[in-house]
Amino acid sequence: MKRLLFIFLLSPGFLLAENSNFTKQTIDLKIQEYEEKLVACEEVESSRPLPTDDVIDALRKYDEDDVRRFLVSKSSISLHNCTMPEIGELSFIVGAILESRDVSETNKKYAADKQFLVHVSSWGFYEHLNNLPSDMQTDLSSYHYFDKPFDALKILDELEIF
Amino acid sequence: MECPDIAGLKLDNDDWEAIEDIRRRQRAGNMLEIIMPAGALATIFLGNNSAQATFNISGFDFVLFTKAMSQTGDIVRNSIEKEARMQYLSPGKNYEQRQFWKAIYSGYTGEI
Numbered sequence: 001m002k003r004l005l006f007i008f009l010l011s012p013g014f015l016l017a018e019n020s021n022f023t024k025q026t027i028d029l030k031i032q033e034y035e036e037k038l039v040a041c042e043e044v045e046s047s048r049p050l051p052t053d054d055v056i057d058a059l060r061k062y063d064e065d066d067v068r069r070f071l072v073s074k075s076s077i078s079l080h081n082c083t084m085p086e087i088g089e090l091s092f093i094v095g096a097i098l099e100s101r102d103v104s105e106t107n108k109k110y111a112a113d114k115q116f117l118v119h120v121s122s123w124g125f126y127e128h129l130n131n132l133p134s135d136m137q138t139d140l141s142s143y144h145y146f147d148k149p150f151d152a153l154k155i156l157d158e159l160e161i162f
Numbered sequence: 163m164e165c166p167d168i169a170g171l172k173l174d175n176d177d178w179e180a181i182e183d184i185r186r187r188q189r190a191g192n193m194l195e196i197i198m199p200a201g202a203l204a205t206i207f208l209g210n211n212s213a214q215a216t217f218n219i220s221g222f223d224f225v226l227f228t229k230a231m232s233q234t235g236d237i238v239r240n241s242i243e244k245e246a247r248m249q250y251l252s253p254g255k256n257y258e259q260r261q262f263w264k265a266i267y268s269g270y271t272g273e274i
Binding site: 031034035038039042068069072073076113116117118120121122124125128153162 | 183186187189235236237238240241244245247248250251260264267268
């Protein structure tokens with residue numbers, strides 16, 4: 001009986017089942033860690049007060065469209081940066097699974113869905129920031145208020161920009 | 163912030179592509195279609211819409227949508243908000259389109 005059990009444990013089917021479980025469990029664990037960090041960062045975002053008057057005055061100097069692009073993009077990137085290293089670990093694990101030759105197509109599909117959720121739309125915010133006038137980028141980068149998550153809509157309301 | 167009522171919203175191809183991406187996120191996450199209540203937003207996000215359709219959306223629809231999103235999991239909700247932020251910044255949108263995407267991004271919870 002023991003010999004039969006040993007042979008079963010070494011069979012390819014069993015090994016594949018173990019691998020499959022391990023892959024999905026690893027993704028789920030990394031997702032859970034990222035989600036917890038995301039919630040904590042969103043709490044920082046919603047609880048921060050408006051920036052001081054000097055920051056508001058600095059924003060008022062620029063075109064409304066540019067200010068909207070700056071605030072919404074920068075707040076998205078700050079939130080993203082706050083979720084490091086968890087989002088980085090999740091991205092790495094998902095990338096490694098997608099490139100592995102030892103992972104089933106079902107698990108690759110599972111990993112690809114999660115990658116889509118985490119990454120889609122993100123790059124656009126960097127593009128928006130990069131396309132802003134360079135003097136505006138330089139000026140506003142000196143205000144450290146924007147380095148942590150912040151509520152862009154609250155500031156847009158304060159500036160009366162739709 | 164008050165939830166807006168939007169009258170005569172017409173979505174362009176770019177908006178519909180974003181909505182299709184949001185549907186894909188819903189499928190990758192939990193089951194928004196099961197818990198999403200009926201209303202104009204359910205028609206937009208879950209229906210089989212014509213690109214020519216015009217929508218009237220009440221502030222209450224946005225409250226219901228926010229409630230439905232809160233049950234999809236934080237990663238899915240954040241991912242949908244990111245898409246809405248990008249659409250809100252997208253050039254060439256008229257007032258109603260921008261109002262629509264800003265409302266999705268804002269996540270209204272009750273003030274109507």
